[in-house]
Amino acid sequence: MTLRAASTFLYRRPYWYLALLLVPPLLWFGTVYLGSLFALLAQSFYAIDEFTAQVVRQPTLATYKQLVTQPANVDIVLRTLTMAIAVTIACALIALPIAMYMARYARGRMKAFFYVGVMLPMWTSYLVKVYAWRLLLAKEGIIAWVLGKLGLMGLLDAALEAPGIGGPSLSSSYIGMFIVFVYMWLPFMILPMAAALERVPGSLLQASADLGARPGQTFRNVVLPLAIPGIAAGSVFTFSLTLGDYIIPSVVGAPGYFIGMMVYVQQGTAGNIPLAAAFSVVPIVLIFIYLSIAKRFGAFDAL
């Protein structure tokens, strides 16, 4: 009876109803997500006292100055940014045909197989996969072994001799790190892209062919522009995940630091919370820049 009265009360007052449903999740989201983010932002405007290694709670831009003026820090940002861009482009190129097949051609069991297949790797421990890749990419690993058996060792050696991205083996080079990043984030590109392509009505493709467009023209003029919101969404994932990751760069690849590793080191062993905070603001800023460029190029016009 009281339940019925409560239902009637809420039914007559939609705003109470809305507030009841929305306030708890908003409180959670507001304090835990946005609150901690702003706490982080605030931290980055403090600086550390050089002598006592204590955080001085005085607003200052000294930490940011340290971030942008020390060449080592700038190198870390550029290195991470380059990797994120390369990984995003590679993921987009590999994901497009797969997403296209999943969304437009696969039916029934085949479709289910592809969706499960794309998501399956995400259900496995992230650390296990990274360490597995280190073994796969090692000098004595299976990739080098297969290439050796195929007589393609020269190809691998040539790649590893490339300046800047090479190294003694795949597992200790930026090429290897790149491969692992692409592997890790590929599902995050495929799924939004497939979702965008699923929403394109088949009649649009028929209309394009009907008007005289060959398959290649239909792809360029109709499919690709309509897939762009999906590519943009996917690239935000691959881009931001690469910018923030610290495990892959510390397990696989060359010794150079990445942003994520810097955050980890600065707030842990170095105890420089303000600099760690300033480093973690960098990906946020880069993503904002990335999104505004994407918007300028009309990536979200079809939404």
Add this chain to the structure above:
Amino acid sequence: MTAAIEFRGVSRVFGDVRAVDDVSFVIEPGEFFAMLGPSGSGKTSCLRLVAGFDSPDRGQVLLDGQDVSSVPPYDRNVNTVFQDYALFPHMTVLENIAYGPRVRGVDAPTRRQRAREMLDLVQLGAQGERRPAQLSGGQRQRVALARALINHPKVLLLDEPLGALDLKLREEMQIELKGLQRRLGITFVYVTHDQGEALSMADRVAVFNKGKIEQLAAPRALYTRPDTAFVARFVGSANVADGALAQAISGSGQPFAIRAENIAVQAEGAGAPAGNINAAGTVVAVQYHGAASRWQVKLDAGEVWSALVTEDESPSLNGLSVGTRVKLSWPREAAVNLLS
């Protein structure tokens, strides 16, 4: 003269459904040809075979005398107005219309000029820079039409093009489409499930049922002389007497159809003109439609038939209403014999 479109024993099977079942027909150049039928009757499948979105499992589809069964849509001189219009959401109205010339390599100024002409043809001159999402249903329909006509196709295929419009707009567009077809002189193939639309616009109508053509005839012939019970019911909303019912009413087993407007409703005891055929029954419903009323009468033989009573005749039916016994009466020559 070569036929614009010819089907020669065409079949298309999906699983165990015969969507198109050994269909043959010819469409003349410049004809307004309607394919009429309920959903799933095979009319849209036939349209897709003409457009090239699908190919026949058996038989041949000829365009202008050429077998095009294996020619892809982009190499056919045929354009389509889609049921959902299929306008490209990321392009403006002008870009949508100019799409055909664009993919065929026409330079930008020429195709823009041609797109503007098409826009004027469909009376949307001022809407060129808008996106499809900003247009009303009727305007989108016109854009789809302009886009399909810009390539100067020999055949225009229209797949239920007016289905999404409201009644008044639909009637306006019917007149406009018919006028456009006369002016341009191209062949229109018009798919619809609305018999009124098919009858009012087409030169000839093919009535589809279960993957086959039941009857192919001019609208008047289709309405006044249906071949089969299906056509009589679907096109003329006629009352059909099959073998047993015909036997009970007229004493012969010849099936026949009688249209509602040819049936008079009378009080049970009233005298009917000599030579009329009569059937007794009970009124189950009377629907007032303005110019006429539709009387639903359950015949003693079991079937429910309908009779159309004009306003002039109505006063003579005072005292008759739902539940009363009546007599349906019609002149012998108004009944149309059907193929059994």
